[in-house]
Amino acid sequence: MHKMNVLEISGLEKRFGEKQVLRGVELTVPEKKVYGFVGRNGAGKTTTMKITLGLLEADAGTVKVCGESAHYGNTKTNRFIGYLPDVPEYYSFMTPMEYLKFCGEITGLPAKEIKTRSEEMLRLVGLGEEKRRIKGFSRGMKQRLGIAQALLGRPKLLICDEPTSALDPLGRKEILDVLVAAKEETTILFSTHVLSDVEHICDEMALLNDGKIVMQGSIEDVKKKRRSNAMEIELEKASDAEEMLRVFGKGQQNKEPQMLTVLRPGTLLLGEPSMQPEILRYMADHEIAFARMEKREATLEDIFLEAIKE
Amino acid sequence: MRAFLKKEWMEMTRTGKLLILCILFIMFGIMNPAIAKLTPWIMEMMKESIEESGFVIGKVTVNAMTSWTQYYKNAFMPVLVIVLMSSGVLTNEYQSGTLVQVVTKGLSRRKILLSKMISVYCTWTVLYMALYFGVTYVYTIYFWSEDKVEDLFAGIIFYWLMGMFILALVLLFSTIANNGGQVLMGTGIVYMVLFFLNYVPKLQKFLPFRLMDGLQLTMGSLKMEDFIPALITSSVSIVVCGMISIVLFDKRRL
Numbered sequence: 001m002h003k004m005n006v007l008e009i010s011g012l013e014k015r016f017g018e019k020q021v022l023r024g025v026e027l028t029v030p031e032k033k034v035y036g037f038v039g040r041n042g043a044g045k046t047t048t049m050k051i052t053l054g055l056l057e058a059d060a061g062t063v064k065v066c067g068e069s070a071h072y073g074n075t076k077t078n079r080f081i082g083y084l085p086d087v088p089e090y091y092s093f094m095t096p097m098e099y100l101k102f103c104g105e106i107t108g109l110p111a112k113e114i115k116t117r118s119e120e121m122l123r124l125v126g127l128g129e130e131k132r133r134i135k136g137f138s139r140g141m142k143q144r145l146g147i148a149q150a151l152l153g154r155p156k157l158l159i160c161d162e163p164t165s166a167l168d169p170l171g172r173k174e175i176l177d178v179l180v181a182a183k184e185e186t187t188i189l190f191s192t193h194v195l196s197d198v199e200h201i202c203d204e205m206a207l208l209n210d211g212k213i214v215m216q217g218s219i220e221d222v223k224k225k226r227r228s229n230a231m232e233i234e235l236e237k238a239s240d241a242e243e244m245l246r247v248f249g250k251g252q253q254n255k256e257p258q259m260l261t262v263l264r265p266g267t268l269l270l271g272e273p274s275m276q277p278e279i280l281r282y283m284a285d286h287e288i289a290f291a292r293m294e295k296r297e298a299t300l301e302d303i304f305l306e307a308i309k310e
Numbered sequence: 311m312r313a314f315l316k317k318e319w320m321e322m323t324r325t326g327k328l329l330i331l332c333i334l335f336i337m338f339g340i341m342n343p344a345i346a347k348l349t350p351w352i353m354e355m356m357k358e359s360i361e362e363s364g365f366v367i368g369k370v371t372v373n374a375m376t377s378w379t380q381y382y383k384n385a386f387m388p389v390l391v392i393v394l395m396s397s398g399v400l401t402n403e404y405q406s407g408t409l410v411q412v413v414t415k416g417l418s419r420r421k422i423l424l425s426k427m428i429s430v431y432c433t434w435t436v437l438y439m440a441l442y443f444g445v446t447y448v449y450t451i452y453f454w455s456e457d458k459v460e461d462l463f464a465g466i467i468f469y470w471l472m473g474m475f476i477l478a479l480v481l482l483f484s485t486i487a488n489n490g491g492q493v494l495m496g497t498g499i500v501y502m503v504l505f506f507l508n509y510v511p512k513l514q515k516f517l518p519f520r521l522m523d524g525l526q527l528t529m530g531s532l533k534m535e536d537f538i539p540a541l542i543t544s545s546v547s548i549v550v551c552g553m554i555s556i557v558l559f560d561k562r563r564l
Contacts, residue, residue, distance in 0.1 A: 056563065073419065078415070083411070085407065093325055094317075102317055107415050153415070
């Protein structure tokens with residue numbers, strides 16, 4: 001069986017009044033992946049997701065979920081999707097079990113399945129023993145209940161809008177663990193601006209900036225593409241760092257760009273690898289000792305910042 | 311849809327809305343015969359001060375008709391209460407975002423709106439008939455069992471329909487408004503417009519306001535056929551409001 005794309009978005013545009021939020025978003029999410037949807041606040045992540053769910057009307061472009069077109073209003077494609085909104089709200093007078101039963105019934109699941117599946121999901125998110133009404137739930141508990149309700153109907157695609165953003169580190173870890181567990185049975189598209197979350201659990205990612213996808217692919221590919229050649233040089237004595245900076249910092253005859261820059265006090269960053277021998281020679285000649293010298297790994301953060309700058 | 315109706319019911323009972331409504335409607339129902347019953351006594355209490363100002367009070371007689379006069383005079387209160395209670399029926403859900411999850415779970419918008427309509431209309435019907443009318447009726451029979459009141463029920467039903475008309479407006483405005491205040495404002499504006507139109511004699515018999523004149527039917531100053539045009543316009547308006555609501559709700563951003 002060939003690999004299917006669960007979500008295909010092409011040429012998506014959306015404007016709110018004066019503001020053009022999406023300018024031709026192209027996004028393809030393959031099956032059984034955890035897909036990170038990265039971007040700054042206001043980049044258009046939520047808008048893209050809401051259009052996919054038929055909650056907003058697109059100005060142009062198409063959205064296909066499992067091969068079927070999604071449209072505004074009552075969209076049939078929602079039967080493939082489980083959705084966790086950024087700030088999920090529930091009927092606070094219900095208990096988690098009652099809420100899942102309600103969700104199951106409106107989705108049209110058989111009664112027996114609702115019961116077993118609800119128990120299974122509540123156990124998965126750690127709310128199995130919770131008999132209180134939703135009213136008194138913390139944010140983290142609501143997020144977890146949100147995942148339970150989103151997964152209830154065994155969706156082909158789970159859309160999570162910033163599931164970890166409002167949580168403390170422990171709550172964040174819990175959600176990520178649940179998502180990793182959910183990966184077994186569904187494809188997950190999750191938006192975030194927390195890059196460490198993407199590095200932890202995602203297989204692929206797309207970076208949305210200013211209404212366009214500026215980068216997309218597997219995490220390794222993305223990192224490889226932007227592998228930086230820079231070296232970090234940490235010196236034993238801070239005064240040596242100043243001296244090196246004086247000699248190499250300006251660039252020769254002030255023509256070239258700066259070769260050495262200060263990363264932190266005592267640590268310099270060498271941007272141009274061809275200068276390496278010359279720097280080392282100088283250090284040997286002047287008996288400057290270094291504490292550490294290593295190739296700098298590009299973090300997603302660097303890549304992110306660099307991509308956004310362009 | 312059954313699940314959504316069940317949820318509405320659960321909400322009404324668990325949040326205490328139903329309890330408050332029941333208490334208020336029973337109070338309104340008791341008030342009518344009680345005021346009628348107490349009138350002679352109140353008059354007696356105030357007799358001296360009134361006579362000092364030169365009025366002479368004869369013997370005050372009260373009967374079932376006094377109670378029903380009170381019924382029509384006070385019937386705006388149950389309508390007002392149900393309107394206030396219903397103004398948030400959709401807007402509260404827009405504000406909390408709870409409908410987003412229901413829609414993304416695949417329940418069609420029409421079923422949501424239909425459930426809301428059923429629950430609002432049923433609440434009004436049951437509370438008005440069983441409590442407001444029921445309680446007044448039982449006490450009036452109890453106090454003045456020998457009095458005969460003609461054409462009572464038709465007028466009662468007309469007023470019920472007036473309530474349904476107002477609620478249809480509330481639901482219509484709920485599909486476009488963002489909060490309960492806007493719903494009340496929209497409904498209020500339509501009410502005011504109708505109120506002024508009601509000063510045009512030719513229009514009077516067509517306007518829903520006629521439905522509040524059930525007392526005159528009971529007293530004989532209006533006949534059944536005087537109500538027919540208003541009955542038709544009101545019923546048609548309720549259906550039309552319902553249809554417009556469906557169209558608007560389908561397009562609404564949640």
